[in-house]
Amino acid sequence: MxxxxxxxxxxxxxxxxxxxxxxxxxxxxxxxxxxxxxxxxxxxxxxxxxxxxxxxxxxxxxxxxxxxxxxxxxxxxxAAAKEEIQLFFLLNYSCNFTCDYCYQSGYDPERAVDRPAAIDSFFKFVDKHFRGLRKYVTLFGGEPLLPGNHEYVAEIIRKLNARALGLAIVTNGYTLLDYLPLLKTAAVREVQVTLDGPPALHNSRRPLGGGLPTFDRIADGIDGLLAAGIPVNLRTVLDRDNIAGLPELARIAKARGWTGHPKFKTQFGRNYELHYCQGNSGRLFDRLSMWEAVVEQAKQHPEVLEYHRPALSISRYLFENNALPSGLFDSCPATKSEWAFDYTGRIYSCTATVGKEGEELGRYWPQETPLSEAAAEWARRDVTTIPQCATCALQLACGGGCGAVAKNRTGAILSPDCRTPRELMELGFDLYQPEREPELSHA
Ligand code: SF4
Ligand code: SF4
Known part of the structure; x- marks a missing residue:
């Protein structure tokens, strides 16, 4: 033994x-x-x-x-072979916002291409290569719901509806009210919108080009989506500059009737260096320090926990279900349950690589090309194929982390992006324990 x-x-x-x-x-x-x-x-x-x-x-x-x-x-x-596949489609890399931390601001300017032809070819590619698999399409950007994109989004919705496929959208939320009548014609799974804090804080980080505020229009758009029964996933990108705004954002969400609405959920994202250096990286949290800061806010302001209950590795699951989740052999969906396609015809592994120089895996348009060997490597990536993970005690809680972060750091897809599940459990077992004692056998 x-x-x-x-x-x-x-x-x-x-x-x-x-x-x-x-x-x-x-x-x-x-x-x-x-x-x-x-x-x-x-x-x-x-x-x-x-x-x-x-x-x-x-x-x-x-x-x-x-x-x-x-x-x-x-x-x-x-189970992974039967997982639903999320196909991201980018109509553009451009955006009507000038967020001060946006990695995509470092990308090439837009190219003039025949978007209807690209959309048509994308769906033909999906029909051919993802036939018989459970899937849905997520519009991503840049900003997908730009005013000039209305006819393209309408065409995508027509094609999705003809195939009985669902739609998700990742948007900054500014034009949601304009798009709402169109969105009501689609099978919308979820709209992910970002608010980075209460109005003044949000507006200072996520202004419209030209510096105009955006909070009120986004919040009205969220009201409109929820009133129409469309699920909203509200994301907040956290760093040291806005963490203290969380309690007020939580109070606003409660006052507007979002918290507790059955179609409303939240997520926190970390503002982090992925594609190029942030001018002001002293404001960034590392992965653990962000959750430490969230837990501190939650302890001082219980409304934060009403707004969002962080997973903290397996902690929340354990204390809510009195059981552990299955082991996480892989935490990176790239080329397994996630792909990204851009409007110029290029194919990428996921949203973290899309548009990035050297990360293209192939083309669906104007000519379909075979996928590169890197695609097979992405598909193989899990804790059994990353040498460091195969002997790591944390592997089934960690899953090997994010392949894009790992590749950025080491140059290799099959390399680790070490998460901190043990430290997150240390935090989570403290945070969640007082609320409800799990019936664990105290050895
Ligand atoms: S590379 Fe990172 S961002 Fe991309 S799917 Fe994997 S975990 Fe997600
Ligand atoms: S902590 Fe690092 S070595 Fe361990 S499973 Fe995660 S990525 Fe792999």
Missing amino acids: EYSKHNIFSQVRGREQWFLVNLLSGEADLLERDVADAVASGSPPPAAYTDAFIEKGYWVESAEERRRYDAAYAAFKG
Whole structure:
């Protein structure tokens, strides 16, 4: 018997309490100091807990653990093959906003192309290569809902409806009210809109070209979508400049009736360096410090938790479901359940690579070209094919991170982008525990 390769053990942040989580066996326990001390020493299992710890898979025969791992991986691959595919389509890289952190502002100016022909070819490509697979199309940019795009969006909706396919949109939200009648004719899965804080803060970060404010029109657009029963996913891009605005944004969302609306959900994104250097990178959080700051806001202002309950690795799931999620063999959907197509006919792995020099995987138009070898490499990427991940105890909580971030850092697709699941659990087990004690067996 040996200490499982998949045990994740640490102390709950700010408490005299430890946790032991194993995503392969699906077990989690909160531990008192004496047991934690014994666990920390590694092996053998503490005498009084031997049977329980073996039963929970914290101590295992390595051959048996390998067998369980292979079975879990096969189940994961089986489920992944049936996953719905998100096909991003970009009508342009340009935008009517001048957000101070936008990575796409570093891209080439727009090219004059025959967009109706590109749209037609995109759908022909989808019909041919994604036949029989569950899928939907997401409009992405730049800003997809520019006033001049109305006829293109209408054509895309006609083609989607003819195929009974759903539509999602990632928009800055400024023209939502103008587009609402058209959107009501589509099977809209979700509209992702961004508000970076209460009005003054948002307007200072996400102004219209020329500096005009945008908050009120976006907020009216969200009201309109929700009134029409169209799901809204409200995103906030966080850095040190706007984190303190979260409580007020949460209060605004509540006052407008968004929080608690069945079609309303939220997400936080991190403002981070991906494509080129930010002029003001001192404002950026690293991944962990962003969630530390969110948790601090949530503890001081409970309305923040009403607005958004961060996952904090498996913490929220565990405390809400009293069970662990399945192990995460792969956290990067690129070329598996996600592809990106731009209006010039180029194909990319995902939204993080789309439009980026050297990341093109092939073409769907004007001539279809075979996909490059890199496409196959993206498709292979998971914790079993990234050498560092294959031996990492955190692998089933981490999934290998983001392939684009990893490639940016190392030049290799099959390289790790280390997440911090252990530290996130340290935070999450503290944040969520007081609300509802899970019925974990306290060893
Ligand atoms: S490369 Fe990163 S952004 Fe792109 S799909 Fe993978 S995880 Fe997402
Ligand atoms: S990306 Fe890093 S932390 Fe994540 S599984 Fe791989 S080696 Fe471990």
